[in-house]
Amino acid sequence: MNKLLILVVEDDAPVRNLITTTLKLHDYRFLTAANGETALIEASSHNPDIILLDLGLPDMDGINVVETVRSFSENLPIIVVSARDDESEKIKCLDAGINDYVQKPFSTAELMARIRATLRHSSAAEQQSGTFINGKLKIDYVAHSVYLDGEEVHLTNYEYKIL
């Protein structure tokens, strides 16, 4: 059973329905948002496993959604699903921190494959290079650093392993 939660941000109802129907078929749970503001509320309150994001939203540009999500989560995977095929637009999105870009019109099989690839990548990255935060304790797995209240705590390798 695959009960990962996907946030679908799309103002075009037929496209949104196509995506959610496909997700349901593949046993994913989903949330939907038809504009940027709802997308940000859903993303911050439900902590989805992945966001599928349209760029042309009625209240803001999708890139603003990417930037705001990145301001509170470095790791939440974002796949842009857009009809824009402008190279500079894609580069802007990638620089803002998206994980993948799917061109509309898309095949649902390709979209599902992109989701699987992104999830594989993000869970591996989380294990290998994630950051664990619990209250005042922060552990940076990449740098092997431990912070308490913002101050770095120096540990021996052995102490780090125990932690």
Ligand code: CA
């Ligand atoms: Ca749109």
